[in-house]
Amino acid sequence: MSRLDETYSKLTIKTGAKLVLVVLDGLGDIATRAQGNMTPLEAAATPNLDALVAQGCAQGRMIPVAPGITPGSGPGHLALFGYDPLDFEVGRGVIETLGLGLELKAGDVAARANFCTLNEKGLVTDRRAGRIATSVCERLCGILASKIKKLGTNDVIIVPGKEHRFVVIFRGKGLEGPLTDTDPNREGLPINTAEPIDPKSAAQKKVAKLITDFYKVALPLLKNEKPANGFLMRGIAHQPEIPTFEARYQLKPAALAVYPMYKGLAQLVGMTKIEGPGTIREQFERYVAEYDNYDFFFIHFKYTDKAGEDGDFAAKKKAIEEFDAALPVLLARKPDVLAITGDHSTPCSLKGHSWHPQPVLLHSAASGNDKLDRFTETGSHSGSLGIFEAKYLIRLMQAHGKMFDKFGA
Amino acid sequence: MSRLDETYSKLTIKTGAKLVLVVLDGLGDIATRAQGNMTPLEAAATPNLDALVAQGCAQGRMIPVAPGITPGSGPGHLALFGYDPLDFEVGRGVIETLGLGLELKAGDVAARANFCTLNEKGLVTDRRAGRIATSVCERLCGILASKIKKLGTNDVIIVPGKEHRFVVIFRGKGLEGPLTDTDPNREGLPINTAEPIDPKSAAQKKVAKLITDFYKVALPLLKNEKPANGFLMRGIAHQPEIPTFEARYQLKPAALAVYPMYKGLAQLVGMTKIEGPGTIREQFERYVAEYDNYDFFFIHFKYTDKAGEDGDFAAKKKAIEEFDAALPVLLARKPDVLAITGDHSTPCSLKGHSWHPQPVLLHSAASGNDKLDRFTETGSHSGSLGIFEAKYLIRLMQAHGKMFDKFGA
Numbered sequence: 001m002s003r004l005d006e007t008y009s010k011l012t013i014k015t016g017a018k019l020v021l022v023v024l025d026g027l028g029d030i031a032t033r034a035q036g037n038m039t040p041l042e043a044a045a046t047p048n049l050d051a052l053v054a055q056g057c058a059q060g061r062m063i064p065v066a067p068g069i070t071p072g073s074g075p076g077h078l079a080l081f082g083y084d085p086l087d088f089e090v091g092r093g094v095i096e097t098l099g100l101g102l103e104l105k106a107g108d109v110a111a112r113a114n115f116c117t118l119n120e121k122g123l124v125t126d127r128r129a130g131r132i133a134t135s136v137c138e139r140l141c142g143i144l145a146s147k148i149k150k151l152g153t154n155d156v157i158i159v160p161g162k163e164h165r166f167v168v169i170f171r172g173k174g175l176e177g178p179l180t181d182t183d184p185n186r187e188g189l190p191i192n193t194a195e196p197i198d199p200k201s202a203a204q205k206k207v208a209k210l211i212t213d214f215y216k217v218a219l220p221l222l223k224n225e226k227p228a229n230g231f232l233m234r235g236i237a238h239q240p241e242i243p244t245f246e247a248r249y250q251l252k253p254a255a256l257a258v259y260p261m262y263k264g265l266a267q268l269v270g271m272t273k274i275e276g277p278g279t280i281r282e283q284f285e286r287y288v289a290e291y292d293n294y295d296f297f298f299i300h301f302k303y304t305d306k307a308g309e310d311g312d313f314a315a316k317k318k319a320i321e322e323f324d325a326a327l328p329v330l331l332a333r334k335p336d337v338l339a340i341t342g343d344h345s346t347p348c349s350l351k352g353h354s355w356h357p358q359p360v361l362l363h364s365a366a367s368g369n370d371k372l373d374r375f376t377e378t379g380s381h382s383g384s385l386g387i388f389e390a391k392y393l394i395r396l397m398q399a400h401g402k403m404f405d406k407f408g409a
Numbered sequence: 410m411s412r413l414d415e416t417y418s419k420l421t422i423k424t425g426a427k428l429v430l431v432v433l434d435g436l437g438d439i440a441t442r443a444q445g446n447m448t449p450l451e452a453a454a455t456p457n458l459d460a461l462v463a464q465g466c467a468q469g470r471m472i473p474v475a476p477g478i479t480p481g482s483g484p485g486h487l488a489l490f491g492y493d494p495l496d497f498e499v500g501r502g503v504i505e506t507l508g509l510g511l512e513l514k515a516g517d518v519a520a521r522a523n524f525c526t527l528n529e530k531g532l533v534t535d536r537r538a539g540r541i542a543t544s545v546c547e548r549l550c551g552i553l554a555s556k557i558k559k560l561g562t563n564d565v566i567i568v569p570g571k572e573h574r575f576v577v578i579f580r581g582k583g584l585e586g587p588l589t590d591t592d593p594n595r596e597g598l599p600i601n602t603a604e605p606i607d608p609k610s611a612a613q614k615k616v617a618k619l620i621t622d623f624y625k626v627a628l629p630l631l632k633n634e635k636p637a638n639g640f641l642m643r644g645i646a647h648q649p650e651i652p653t654f655e656a657r658y659q660l661k662p663a664a665l666a667v668y669p670m671y672k673g674l675a676q677l678v679g680m681t682k683i684e685g686p687g688t689i690r691e692q693f694e695r696y697v698a699e700y701d702n703y704d705f706f707f708i709h710f711k712y713t714d715k716a717g718e719d720g721d722f723a724a725k726k727k728a729i730e731e732f733d734a735a736l737p738v739l740l741a742r743k744p745d746v747l748a749i750t751g752d753h754s755t756p757c758s759l760k761g762h763s764w765h766p767q768p769v770l771l772h773s774a775a776s777g778n779d780k781l782d783r784f785t786e787t788g789s790h791s792g793s794l795g796i797f798e799a800k801y802l803i804r805l806m807q808a809h810g811k812m813f814d815k816f817g818a
Contacts (some may be wrong), residue, residue, distance in 0.1 A: 003495055004475055011478065056442060366759060368439025369446050371787055384470070384765070384786070386796035392476040399477030399764045406762055407474055408481035408494065409504040409644070 005248075007407065008395060012250050017401030018335040019251060020287065020297045021393075023080060024323060025073075025262075026305030028061075028345025028358035028377060029316070040304075040316035040348065041359070042376045048327040049340075049375050053361070056369035060385025061357035061377075062393060064344045070355045076343030077265040079390035081245060081298075090268065091178055091237020097167050098264020100159055104239040109175045109207050111236040114183070115140060115164045115228035122190050122230075127183065128164045129228035140228055141166050144218055151213050168233065170210050176203030177237035182211065184232075191215070194236055207236065244270030245296070249394060250403070254290060256283045257300035266298055280322060284329035291333050299330075305353075308346030316348055337364040337400040339393060340375070357387055364400035414657075416816065417804060421659050426810030427744040428660060429696065429706045430802070432489060433732060434482075434671075435714030435755025437470075437767035437786060438725070449713075449725035449757065450768070451785045457736040458749075458784050462770070465778035469794025470766035470786075471802060473753045479764045485752030486674040488799035490654060490707075499677070500587055500646020506576050507673025509568055513648040518584045518616050520645040523592070524549060524573045524637035531599050531639075536592065537573045538637035549637055550575050553627055560622050577642065579619050585612030586646035591620065593641075600624070603645055616645065653679030654705070658803060659812070663699060665692040666709035675707055689731060693738035700742050708739075714762075717755030725757055746773040746809040748802060749784070766796050773809035 001009070029039035036043070064071045065085050074095045075085030093110035104110060115137060117126040141160035148156050154172030161167060179194040194211040196204030211233065222229045245253045247270075255266030256274050263273045274290060277283045280301050287297050301323055307315035330338075341360035344353050359380035372379040381387075385396070398404060410418070438448035445452070473480045474494050483504045484494035502519035513519060524546060526535040550569035557565050563581030570576060588603040603620040605613030620642065631638045654662045656679075664675030664682050672682045683699060686692045689710050696706050710732055716724035739747075750769035753762050768789035781788040790796075794805070807813060 007475070007478070007495060056440070056446075366439065366756070366763065366765075368441065368448075368756070368765070368786075370790070371440065371446065382791040384790050386470065386766070386790070388476060388796075395475075395477040396764075399479070404477060404479060404764070406479045406481050408484040408499060409501040 011404040015402050019337045019397045020335040022299045022340045024301045024304045024342050026308045026346025027342030028356050030347045032349045039377050044317045044320040046324040048324050058362045058367040058385050059370050059380040059383030061380050061387045062360050062390040063357050064390050068355050070353045071344050081269050082394035084391050092235025093237045099261040101260035109170045109177050109238045111168045111233040113166050113231050113233045116230045116232050117227040118230035131163045132228050174203050175207050179236040181234040183234050251296040252294050253296040254294040255298045259302050262300040281326035288333045305346045308348050311348050311351040313348045337397045366400050420813040424811050428746045428806045429744040431708045431749045433710050433713045433751050435717045436751030437754025439756045441758045448786050453726045453729040455733040457733050467771045467776040467794050468779050468789040468792030470789050470796045471769050471799040472766050473799050477764050479762045480753050490678050491803040493800050497649050501644025502646045508670040510669035518579045518586050518647045520577045520642040522575050522640050522642045525639045525641050526636040527639035540572045541637050583612050584616050588645040590643040592643050660705040661703045662705040663703040664707045668711050671709040690735035693735050697742045714755045720757050720760040722757045746806045775809050
């Protein structure tokens, strides 16, 4: 633990404060002339958010990882949960597994895999096997899973994803990632051997051998398939050991997320998944119902990011308005500390995640009032929170929940 | 020394610049609806400060320690003086001693102590001995001090504070803190033994033995007292070794403070205490008189913090106006670099120190003009200094005093 984390830990006291973190995925955006010099958040009608701002909020912007770095969902959320994403790297295999709604155990090594096409010389001719239908993928995974349940004393778990994608999990003792990909990354080359990243790690070597063995039994099973007669593995990694959210913050956390990936990320840090609600209104209703059972609620809303990825300004604006319309349900049982933000920006004009600091709003009895009219990207620049690293957000929320003793006399 | 500090040090040149740091203790505040959405600084009439801002100032906000951490006066001032408060922790015993106006020597170990009540079994029945009158505390300290002047070759210094509080200083060779408290922190338990925090430290063990010995001779002296027949020790620590301000910055520093604590903190880093002045006007007058004798003046004004602690908005506003009225005295002999700030925020609505970044104003020939109308919390958010850690303030003041050579060609 860093000295700063030790200091936070020593100062932490339980106050029974209720903290809520609402993540509008990919919320941040940039104003462009083509879009009338407005961001979706600026263009959206948000009467309930505006009323909250008028009551007194602190605003700012957050750097998800480091200046210029665009995070995936994993690092974006780890940072929001207060874990430095440079310290706690979560491999793609793990993220993919979580995205399929699978639970990983400590020590599991997971890889994301693609079915591919091999020629008679064993060279890759199509890295995605012509993007086979999901049903084909499911059938092929069924064949592999029925024949390969164990390698030595290790369990092998094979789960299909969408189209050509699937996941392989190795479960056993003394296994560790990361390893290099078997994907050669372009056509015309043979399947690579997975190599330990740390050549001294016995646990990584053990996984390297497992993967070689896996190919030995799996490839013959696919021999007569067309076009998916091979597969490539990427992001071979183990589930990192992450101190639990509860141990770190002395807060009992619950996650209200709809998409498996975000449930999985919350679960990585030990949050309790609350299953059931589908819409943001239902998520807020469920928060109200569970208010007494937890100290911290992570509420995840996906549709802002989805619209941003599609470059659909109107859909992103509408998603924000949908959130705003449901907000009174949350505010009817106002928590002691409320933070509303994104895990990163997903500007419509860029059709993807970006590095632009996302706006953040804090509301509590100690938030004061930045005297801004609304919660927007442009306004938040001049908010009292300034621009700060996302990993400090929960610390600030704790401070607003009076969860820190004074440091020194 | 960190690489950055080494760099600063190598670049430092003496220019004869005069630097003044005015600390309005606990200056920062938050706007609340109950207080008309204004902070005391915003509500105060500050014509002289306004005129200074109009001449051209750079503004910003400072994080005293780290996001969300509320500092005591010790860490707050160490940070202002440019010492990372996580690197230089000053124990409560030391702070308490400084607060009583006592001087500590390098290596002294100090503890704050409370008289308490013990029952016939030696269990603590009242941790504050019913908050005995200060006169009783003085009498009991007199008894202890007259009988216990030395333990082995070590000097023991006992000084009464207010009510049940007093301070014990152990002075000798090879002594070191910190140790655990003898205070069991709740009634019904016996007095704890002070234990070394670092079990390998011979110097801490030596202090542990001294404290055991001290109890052996002191408790019998209090045996027949009522209700104060025992005492508890807390924050047992030595005066940290801190590089002097003069060595660090090549500036000859003077402190103009009224309260003992702040004189003591200035003295910890080797500032010369200038005794005498009582009001802020007198402090400014004395600065003018001493202008040629020092390069750096730390001027401390307590009453903003006091009013904030009391939750007295009107008093805090008035204290700021009192400062503003005296400001022309300082400006009549304008230093090359003037910084006006707080050591932390003490929001009236929170009635105590807080973590909110305090506003800071810099005025020099190089400060430019942020084109803000006034010096306020809200305005300072959008100032050119941004939000930065307080430990960089003196470095910025040095830069404004042209005290740094160019780094690299």
